[in-house]
Amino acid sequence: MGDADRKLFVLDTNILLHEPFSIYSFQEHDVVIPMTVLEELDRIKDSKRDVSRDARVAIRALEDIFKEATPDEIGEGIAVGKGDATGTVSILADFEIKETVHAFADKAGDNRILNAVLYLQTKRSPRKVVLVTKDINMRLRAKGAGVMYVEDYRTDQLIDDVRLLTKGFHQFAGSFWDKVGECNSQAYGTETLHTLPSELLDTPFVNQYLLDDSDDFAARVQAIDGDKAVIKDLSRERLMHRVAWDVKPKNIYQGMAMDALLDPSIDLAILTGPAGCGKTILAMAAALEQVVEKGMYDKIIVTRNTPDIGESIGFLPGSEEEKMLPWLGAVTDTLEALHMHDECTDGSMRYIMEKANLQFKSINFMRGRSIQNAFVILDECQNLTASQLKTIITRCGEGTKLVCSGNLAQIDSSYLTPVTSGLTYIVERFKNFEGSACVYLNGVVRSRLAEFAEENL
Numbered sequence: 001m002g003d004a005d006r007k008l009f010v011l012d013t014n015i016l017l018h019e020p021f022s023i024y025s026f027q028e029h030d031v032v033i034p035m036t037v038l039e040e041l042d043r044i045k046d047s048k049r050d051v052s053r054d055a056r057v058a059i060r061a062l063e064d065i066f067k068e069a070t071p072d073e074i075g076e077g078i079a080v081g082k083g084d085a086t087g088t089v090s091i092l093a094d095f096e097i098k099e100t101v102h103a104f105a106d107k108a109g110d111n112r113i114l115n116a117v118l119y120l121q122t123k124r125s126p127r128k129v130v131l132v133t134k135d136i137n138m139r140l141r142a143k144g145a146g147v148m149y150v151e152d153y154r155t156d157q158l159i160d161d162v163r164l165l166t167k168g169f170h171q172f173a174g175s176f177w178d179k180v181g182e183c184n185s186q187a188y189g190t191e192t193l194h195t196l197p198s199e200l201l202d203t204p205f206v207n208q209y210l211l212d213d214s215d216d217f218a219a220r221v222q223a224i225d226g227d228k229a230v231i232k233d234l235s236r237e238r239l240m241h242r243v244a245w246d247v248k249p250k251n252i253y254q255g256m257a258m259d260a261l262l263d264p265s266i267d268l269a270i271l272t273g274p275a276g277c278g279k280t281i282l283a284m285a286a287a288l289e290q291v292v293e294k295g296m297y298d299k300i301i302v303t304r305n306t307p308d309i310g311e312s313i314g315f316l317p318g319s320e321e322e323k324m325l326p327w328l329g330a331v332t333d334t335l336e337a338l339h340m341h342d343e344c345t346d347g348s349m350r351y352i353m354e355k356a357n358l359q360f361k362s363i364n365f366m367r368g369r370s371i372q373n374a375f376v377i378l379d380e381c382q383n384l385t386a387s388q389l390k391t392i393i394t395r396c397g398e399g400t401k402l403v404c405s406g407n408l409a410q411i412d413s414s415y416l417t418p419v420t421s422g423l424t425y426i427v428e429r430f431k432n433f434e435g436s437a438c439v440y441l442n443g444v445v446r447s448r449l450a451e452f453a454e455e456n457l
Helices: 013-018 035-045 052-066 071-076 105-123 136-145 236-240 252-262 279-293 309-313 320-338 345-355 386-393 422-429 448-456
Strands: 008-011 030-034 078-080 087-092 129-132 149-151 169-172 184-188 191-197 209-212 218-225 228-233 268-272 299-304 358-362 374-379 401-406 436-440
Touching: 008 013, 008 105, 013 035, 013 052, 030 035, 030 105, 035 052, 035 087, 035 105, 052 078, 052 087, 071 087, 105 129, 105 136, 129 136, 136 149, 209 252, 218 236, 218 252, 236 252, 252 268, 252 279, 252 436, 268 279, 268 422, 279 299, 279 320, 279 345, 279 374, 279 401, 320 345, 345 358, 386 401, 386 422, 401 422
Parallel strands: 008 030, 008 129, 030 087, 129 149, 169 209, 268 401, 268 436, 299 358, 299 374, 374 401
Antiparallel strands: 078 087, 184 191, 191 228, 209 218, 218 228
8 A cells, every 4th residue: 555545534632532542443544633632632631521531531542652652753653553454643733833724713723623634735745634523513614724535433333324223123015924935933832933034034133023014913033044034923912912010012112122121031122212102111111020020130220321410500419319310300200100090109119119229320430330130221322422332231240131222313412413322333233132122112102292293393
């Protein structure tokens, strides 16, 4: 590969906050970190923002590369990578660049980064100099200022359009069995398994649910072996009669979700869908059923990402669980709904929370833990990055079931989009893992008002 073929990637600050180890993702090309980016990372690492940890991780990653290098070597670039895919990472002293971009004065940091890209574009021609940023407005400003190549960071982006994200089930037009010729069926106790050619299924994966237009057929892919697929016959009637803590599915999508939540062979259940489709109440009902009634798990842990508490409504008093209560209102609302017909709702809730050993935990304190024999509900996953979700999932030890739920239309993080959300990432990454199942809960069942709002607003 000639020197002219090697690209120069200039990273914006938000790339290192989104993925602190992104410096290793550019293989045989060269990465340039402007000094302005280091200054911005320095300001963020000491802040109380939820990205301060990512800033510190990125700084440590850079320190590991540059700790024994001389100033000249840092300017030239330090080799990273292995084998033929060896690129370099360098730091550019952009404050020495005198050429300026005429833009808003309050964006001095962005302007210095743009100056650095334009400077490299001129000095390193004919090499491609690419600005990589997740800031859409920065990409527009860069193009307007004369930057030839501007890209988003897509290394952790598995799909280009969120509409392509798997729903966890496939619905066949007409009758499924009319499409099937010969089929080998075997009964194992109450289970019936069918072995048939995998080409009959549309891009099958393990634990994918199968439906058709009839009122009877429903199945789940049990295994895929070359050109053969084994499916487990479920039937719609059986799915619609799954019950957990007196909660029954209101539609077939909730029936599939309930099946995944109650199946002990599934360690990770991912529930996606619009607001009001029943994600939280199904997860909570399944958790109570399996912890209190069946004793399959020792406790229920509920956690979610907490935005900057100090900046929004001030610091909250009390213990960790008391501080978490405002952010877990969806769960306490769900518990109240499950026991609203009891003689004393408050008394029932207190009794059940104690009986189920229900714990509210902040995601910030999950790192380093090992969670055993627990039913873990991770709510509002759409606001987490892939690396944050990895941190949580790797906490789960033996006998633990994890339920991740979220709505990609309700992302609050300014650093994430539906295609870069950690929820999208795990749906695609765990698609072929035999211990996970994903269900998109189509349809709003909360109320006719919520349903109309979801469809028309």
